[in-house]
Amino acid sequence: MDFLKSAVASAIAKGSSFPFSLGDRVDIGDSIWTLHNGTKRDDGSACSVFTFDTVANKSRLPLAKNAVRKSRTLRHPGVIKVLDTIENETNLYIVTERVVPLLWQVKRRSLSEETAKWGIYTVSSTLKFVNEDASSVHGAVRASSVYTSESGEWKLGGFDILSSMKEDDAIIYTYGSIVPDAARYTPPEVAKGGYEIIKRHPLAAVDAYGLGVLIFEVFNGQFLGGDQIGKTTNIPSSMHQSYKRLCTANPKLRLSPAHFVEQGKKHGGFFRTPLIRLTEDIESLGLKTDTEREEFINELDNLSDDFPEDFFKMKVLPELLKSVEFGGGGPKVLGATLKIGSKLSADEFNAKLTPVVVRLFGNPDRALRVCLLDNLPLMIDNLPQRVVNDKIFPQMTSGFTDVAPVVREQTVKAVLTVINKLSDRVVNGELLKFLARTANDEQPGIRTNTTICLGRIAKNLGQGTRSKVLIAAFSRAIRDPFVHGRNAGLLALGATIDVFTEEDCAVRILPAICPALMDKEKLVRDQANKTLDLYLQRVRKVASTMADTVLPPTAPAEAEPSKPDTRSGTSNDTSWAGWAISSFTNKIASADGEIEPTTATPATKPVEPDTTRSASVPRPTKSSPSAQLDLPKQTLRPIAQPLGRSLSDRPAPTVYEPPEEEEGDDVFDAWGAMDEDEDDSNGVDPFTAAVASPKPTSPDPPTTKAAATPYDDGGEPDFAGWLAAKNQAKGKGTLPKGLGKSASTNTATKAPVKPRVVPAPVKKIDTKPKDEDEDDGWGDAWD
Known part of the structure; x- marks a missing residue:
């Protein structure tokens, strides 16, 4: 039957003339009204609609009409706000703000003590207004008459028997007893003498009793009858005395709602x-x-x-x-x-x-x-991401350059909060520029926080700039004069190890960590050791998977009988210099035979001029016995010896002593050439190229006369010619200083050139320290 009534009411409400649409029905317990959630048609805002069926409840129609009339005229913040009232032949409608019955929370006992006190204070203040300002009696104060608005405030409703005591025919005298469940909530004096007795007692006595019932229900869940009234179970101790005075049987001794509010507002009161x-x-x-x-x-x-x-x-x-x-x-x-x-x-x-x-x-x-x-x-x-990226972050950027350090520091910290809402273009462009400024801030705390910030946003950076920016920032942080700044740089390197390549770990990061191993602060040294171990483990793990060599395989050499070698520095030598001496020894041991002299004539014959001899070798004076004896001192190239001789049968090697006036010039010119041509276009310095080249060059001979025959180096590699061709291919017209051919021969045409008559002066070494401005560039990579 109730479902049919609701369906009929909904059908009527859906008419074009009705300004509200009805929604779900809300349970409000025993009441003459039916509550529905509604919506205003004009703006779609939420509302509540109380409906009364005039056909089915004719006996209670006076109560419904009284509620409609009082709802229109009674205005107070603690009263349900009425938006409209509608009356037709079959129904009465009271449209109010969206409300929810307090009875729901009371039955669930979901109200906290502070919220309950706040709500009771609101209802008490409203009853004070009804009793004193409106000179009226509500007559039905209970949990089912109170609702909560969308703001959570308690609102007083249930104005079915609200009556002004200035009226002789007030509705409460006649129809008060037909209110649903009235017997359970009726004050004892009314239960004995009827509602007419209200005239002989204080005006607020009935509502004061109802307020006591409401307090009991709020803290205990449900009121079963007069036997429970006055019990202080679950009621806050600060309210006990005042609550009992509300519930006293003698209406003349009851505490009115106004006095109840006054008691609670005193210093230390329950409403404070x-x-x-x-x-x-x-x-x-x-x-x-x-x-x-x-x-x-x-x-x-x-x-x-x-x-x-x-x-x-x-x-x-x-x-x-x-x-x-x-x-x-x-x-x-x-x-x-x-x-x-x-x-x-x-x-x-x-x-x-x-x-x-x-x-x-x-x-x-x-x-x-x-x-x-x-x-x-x-x-x-x-x-929203668009708001943060387009509107908020551009305003935030002024904080990176603010003169107040606290603003700069908080701005750096806020980067971690907004980083996920910023676009890649902003992160890898504008943001990194500002963080570069704060990384060099005068405040050590801001520099440290910037390092921490970069470590935590490392995965948000683009792959193209990530390693370059982070390595530069963390390497700088390790050299920071602030101890916590150095420690933060090491911690950040340890936390971001996964974003670097193995080559970066070995070539750029490990050398940056090593100086921190000798830091003056133990905190930094300990962290440097931990970070170093992390990177070493990673590098070693990758190195263990690499091939033994990248050189192409060569044809196996013929097996030779093993020969014992008693020289120091053999392949079995494990000393730190063993590899160098061992390599040198093995090369000598594998060379058999004698080194032939440059002359092909026997010792008994006079030495003829050797036209095929290198132009850098001094010519002998005569082929006489004395010349034969002086041969080892004047021969540039040692005599080739037959292979297979033992070491003891080999003749002593010949030694060439160049003129003293040429030594200094050649040596320092060679080092100077390497310094001058250090920055090669291919990234390889001349020193490395010279070591890797298979054609070593010979020092400039002290030639005083041009050679009459074409130059023959006797099989020596023409390194100067190779280097000249290389430089010409690169667009360089001249050879590096110190690596040129002798002026006595032109290797390109092998034609005699004009001899150098005056030797170059000996180059002097300036041992005076360079000025700080004259930086040779070797330290740039560490800065």
């Missing part, structure tokens, strides 16, 4: 709670002084999380936003605003807070900016 003070002060926040505003915010900070969130969203938040933007609320009010805003849904946040936050980031007040940055983690999840 932060939530109640907040509700009283919030509407006048913009008119308060700075001191009063600060006290209000302190009260707001003391509120716990179990207070009604809806009230803060609907009532407190709008007033706080007004105070921040227009009332000079400052950072403290902003902090409270953002704390409440963190409990909003994404849609609510975007509608109420996002526009305000964007405007506040453009405010030049430094204290306000620091507060915004501190509370950014509370609201970043609700801010």
Whole structure:
């Protein structure tokens, strides 16, 4: 039957003339009304619709009509706000703000003590208005007559028998007893003498008793009858005395709702709670002084999380936003605003807070900016990515260069919060430029925080700039004079080891870590050892998987009989210099035979001029016995000896001693040439190229006369000619200094050239230290 009534009411409500649409039905217990969730047709806003079937409940029609009339005329913040009333032949409608029955929370016992006190205070204040200002009696105060609005505030309803005591024919006298479940809630004096007895007792006596019943239901869940009234079970101890006076059997001794509020508002009273003070002060926040505003915010900070969130969203938040933007609320009010805003849904946040936050980031007040940055983690999840990237971050960038260190530091810390909402272009472009500035900040704490920030956003950087930027930043941090800055650089390297290649680990990072092993602070030394171990393990792991050599395989040489070699530095020598001596020894041991002299004639014949001899070798004077004896001193090239001789049968090697005046020039010119041609276009310095070349060159001979025959080097590699060709191919016209051919021969045409008559002066070495400005460039890679 109830379903049929609801269906009929809904069908009527769907008519074109009805300005509201009915939704789901809401259970409100024993009542003459049926409650539906509704929607206004004009703007789609939520509302509630109380419907009364005039056909099925004719006997209670006077109660419904009285409720409609009183709802239109009674206006108070603690009373349900009525939007419209509609009456037709079959139904009565009272359209109100969206409300929910308090009875739901009472049955679930889900109300906290502070919220319960706040609600009871609201109902008591409303009853004070009804009794004293309106000179009326509600007559049906109970949990089923109270509702909660969208803001969480308690609203008084149930005006079925609300009557003015100035009227002689008040409806409460005649129809008070037909209210649903009236017997359970009727005061004892009314139960004995009827509602007419109200005239002989204080006006507020009936409502005071009903207020006591409401308090019992709020803290205990359900009121079963008069036997429970006055019991203090679960009721806060601070309310016991006043609560008992509300429930006393003698109506003349009852504490009126007005006096109940007064008792609770005394110093130390049960209504002296932060939530109640907040509700009283919030509407006048913009008119308060700075001191009063600060006290209000302190009260707001003391509120716990179990207070009604809806009230803060609907009532407190709008007033706080007004105070921040227009009332000079400052950072403290902003902090409270953002704390409440963190409990909003994404849609609510975007509608109420996002526009305000964007405007506040453009405010030049430094204290306000620091507060915004501190509370950014509370609201970043609700801010859209486009808003952060296009509107908020461009305003934030001014903080990187602010003159106040605290603003710069908080801006660096805020990067971690907004990094996931920034585009790759902003991260790898504008952001890195600003972090490069703070990495060189005069404040050591800001430099350290920048290093930490880079380590934590490493994975957000682009692959093209990641390793270059991080290695440069962390290497600089390791050399920071601030001990925690150096430690942060080492920690960041250890945390970002996965983003570097093995080559970077071995070539660039390990050399940067090593100086920290000898740091003056043990904290840095210990961390340097830990970081070094991490990178060594990675490099060694990769090196173990590499091939033994990249050289092409060669044909196997013929097996030779093993010969014992007693020289020091053999292949079995494990000393630090063994490899060099061993290599030299093995080469000698594998060369058999004798080195032939440059002359092919026997010793008994006179020595003829050798036309094929190198032009750098001095010519002998005569082929005489004395010349034969002096041969080892004047022969440039040693005599080739037959292979297969033992070491003891080999003749002593000939030694060529060049003229003293040429030695200094050749030696220093060669080192100077390497220094001058250090930066080769192919990235290989002349020293490395010379070592790797298979054609070593010979020093310039002290020639005093041009050779009459074409130059023959006797098989020596023409390194100078090779280098000249190489330089010509690269566009270099001349050979590096110190590596040129002798002036006595032109290797390109092998034609005699004009001999050098005057030797070059000996190059002097300037041992004076260079000025700091004359940097040779070798240290650039470490800076």
